[in-house]
Amino acid sequence: MSPDMIFTSESVTPGHPDKLCDQISDAAIDAFLREDAGARAVVECALATGVVFLAARFAADARVDLSTLARKVILDAGYCAEGFDARSCSILTSSAELPLEAREPPPDALDEEAIARRVAHEQANVFGFACRDTPELMPAPISFAHRVARALDGARRAGLVPSLSPDAKTQVSVEYRRGRPSRVHGISLTLAFDEPAPGPDARERIRALALEALAGGEVAPDAGTTVHINAGGPFEIGGPARHAGLTGRKNGIDTYGEFARQSGSALSGKDPSRIERAGAYAARHAAKNIVAAGLADRCEVHLAYVVGQAQPLSLSVETFGSGVMSDEALSKRLSAVLDFRPAAIVRRFALRTRPASAAPTGFYLPLATFGHFGRPDLDLPWEAGDAAEALRG
Incomplete structure (x- = not known):
């Protein structure tokens, strides 16, 4: 630039239709994980005037009333009048329940052997970014x-x-x-x-x-x-009465405001076994800690994952000429300090157990509005500067 x-x-x-969908999807993820920390779930939402459609695919020892959950999110956002009303809108659901054997292992069972076995289930390029524009190390515009x-x-x-x-x-x-x-x-x-x-x-x-x-x-x-x-x-008319909404359509708002690269995959509506979500959090944590450690003024971390492999296929750092050492040296230091295997990320950030301790507000639901990164109002593990000292060497 x-x-x-x-x-x-x-x-x-929060009342924007796309963000309503993100909130409903993440509220569902919270609900599944609150009852079953080993749950796997993907929840997609779409809505328009008077109609909400929810599609859920999950393996969970849990009972989640998706319709009631959706109405609560819509009501909390402020829709309780003519045009779009949480109390009277039609809610259609489509659920595909998978065998319980498809669940993830309990968090306390994630030892070294189990972590090595938990490979990426999707191909993904994820990016993390940090800069000195603001105290939270985010780009100023977003x-x-x-x-x-x-x-x-x-x-x-x-x-x-x-x-x-x-x-x-x-x-x-x-x-x-x-x-x-x-x-x-x-x-x-x-x-x-x-x-x-x-x-x-x-x-x-x-x-x-x-x-x-x-x-x-x-x-x-x-x-x-x-x-x-x-x-x-x-x-004159806002919300679903004017334009439709869909989960995952506001990736720039969720990440860095298009100031930095981002994955094309949605963050909301997925449990943490999905590497495009957990990996994005790990990449932000890495980039923020490099900047917090004083090793660069601006940093992007790229992690590349392939199906069937635990270790990232590639880890690279770009400091845009602001680093105190070469980008290659920073990449090596980063890989020596932090573990980017999918299950290691889940364990480090406690991504499966936090929804239970964050009740009733939820852990993932608040992320669905005002961004997943640079949130001083939330105690997010990937926003911690806990790796800065180790990165300084």
Whole structure:
């Protein structure tokens, strides 16, 4: 990327149809693992006006009421009125239950021999990224877009903007100089309202909320920062009444805001035996620890997996010229410090047991909105800097 540029990333609020699907899918993963830590499950969701469709394929010693779970997620997001109502929408389910023998071994049975036997079941290229743009070591545009989306959702829930729909999109453009974020160039909001378009007072309140969400940081809005509200035209109807949703369609929002590479696979709706999910968490952990250790200002970690093999086929590090040693040397140091075999990742991050201890909010459900990475509001194991000292050598 050019050292001098303007980069834009977007986020959405929990009521966006695609994010509703992600939340329903991850709430189901939480539910399966809460009852059975060895469960394997893939849950896909699609929805449109008045209709929700859930497809689940699982092997689990658990009973999960997918319809009730979906209604709770939709209601929590704010849909309980004409157009799309959690209480009256039609929910269709399709379940394929696999033999219990297909479950994963209990977490306490993951010794060295068991880890070596647990191979990748899918081919996957996963990427992790970290940089010094923000305290959470994430690219500034996506971090800022999430902050604004969170502020809008909080304001709606608190009744500060009563007519605001649960469905909103935020875009934040950050100006870079010499490779570092220097200022917030602009904020664009696409909002739906349950009533006719808001008057000047409500629009000014929304504008102030967006600016306040980004105030106080080293990189913040200034007198030249623009704020646009529905610049593309009226957005009178939001949510599933306007556009359909699907699990896994917001990968940029879930990861790095398209600032860095990401896998084409969805993160939500999969248990941690799926390497495209667990591997993405391990790659982020590795990249963040390299940056946290002071070994680079910007780092991407790539892990390549093939079916039937436990060890990654390839592990590579790219520091974009910011590393204190060669990328090859960092790759070797990383492979010596961290174990990237699928079962080792699951054991290190306790990915199968966390849903039980995170009840009732769930462990995977909160990840389905505002990103899977750079989350200071959540105690995520892949966001820990616990490998930094070892990486320094």
